[in-house]
Amino acid sequence: MTQIAVHNPCPPRRRxxxxxxxxxxxxxxxxCTLARLDARAxxxxxxxxxxxxxxxxxxxxDAPEFWQK
Known part of the structure; x- marks a missing residue:
């Protein structure tokens, strides 16, 4: 069996x-959908x-922080 080890992985690409x-x-x-929700929702x-x-x-x-990763 052949194994490949990556020591320096590439950084994630920016979007x-x-x-x-x-x-x-x-x-x-x-x-916009959130703004239209009623009190019960x-x-x-x-x-x-x-x-x-x-x-x-x-x-x-002003996106959530996890979207920017």
Whole structure:
């Protein structure tokens, strides 16, 4: 059996172009949907109306940190 050992793995590629644009539109769509949820749905996911409104008001370039990795 042959084994290959990688001592210096390549760093992850940065995301460019169309992928970033599609992610930004997706994030905007999700935030708009969050803003339209009623009180019962917000209670189901465990956030308040104020938290939902604050998240929905964020600009599209203010993405969650885990998206930027």
């Amino acid at each position: 460019f172009g169309l992928t970033m644009l599609l992610d930004a539109f997706s994030l905007r769509r999700q935030r 917000l209670e189901d996911i465990g956030i308040t109306r104020e938290q939902a409104d604050a998240e929905a008001a964020r600009p599209i370039w």
